[in-house]
Amino acid sequence: MSRRSRVDQVERLVGQLFGAVDVLQTHFEQCATELDLTPQQARLLSSSGSPCSQRDLAQQFCCDASNIVGIVDRLEQRGLVVRQPSVHDRRVKQVVLTPDGEALRERFRVALTANMPGLSSLAGAQLDQLEMLLAHFTNTPVST
Amino acid sequence: MSRRSRVDQVERLVGQLFGAVDVLQTHFEQCATELDLTPQQARLLSSSGSPCSQRDLAQQFCCDASNIVGIVDRLEQRGLVVRQPSVHDRRVKQVVLTPDGEALRERFRVALTANMPGLSSLAGAQLDQLEMLLAHFTNTPVST
DNA sequence: TATTGTTATACTCTATAACTATA
């Protein structure tokens, strides 16, 4: 393959990748909205190992720590999470899912997996291929 | 392959896919921020065939038409786009990129393609595989 | 009557800066 055609292919793939991102993002938002969650609330509910400091959440979200306050506030008002002061460091508050929070997290996970765009039309061997190819993305550190 | 193991694989893939979405989204945001654009401003600048009504943009963005007003306002204030009343339907305003807008659109495209996470570590045959697999996502209509 | 763009409103998410309580 010539150098030029690879460049062309990468160009095409960039467009295709962000097209797929758009589809997946929309799917995520729809699943969240159906459970009366904003995307970020659904993300927080889904993401963490349940006991997780707000600082760690900010790092996971690549955002300022102050933003986590509001998201946790609204989840806490709905009784989906609680703030537990850490016994080792009293500055730290662990965000822990309540039973209601765990239940909603599970409902969200099921909704997200069902009707997942793209995957249903893929055969087993293609799922294997996709799994290997995606590893190149999730293991690639974001260039600084 | 048993039914059960396919379910497990899909579960893994869902997590992997949204991990990749996160990486790609972050890359998009970084490229936008470096050009002093918000992600939505960069999206509008990149997305459309340049003459495009605000109604069409709202459909592309899957959002209410009123949201487009503010995004176009801020791009117009920076001289990157102009609103042109349509000659065929005077209700419609076409959003058109200015030369500055076209230049910035191109700078963004180049930045987005360079250092694209994931792709640089893929060989040519793998790029072909990825291209075929991604077609299943971008061609899949979002379930309603 | 229906549609396009707009405005007003309210909510969420975002970064920044300043504060508090702990370490």
Add this chain to the structure above:
DNA sequence: TATAGTTATAGAGTATAACAATA
């Protein structure tokens, strides 16, 4: 001093509802 969480603030994106101009 440094760090975890908070508050205040300002800007951007979002949906909803109402409106003017046009079809």
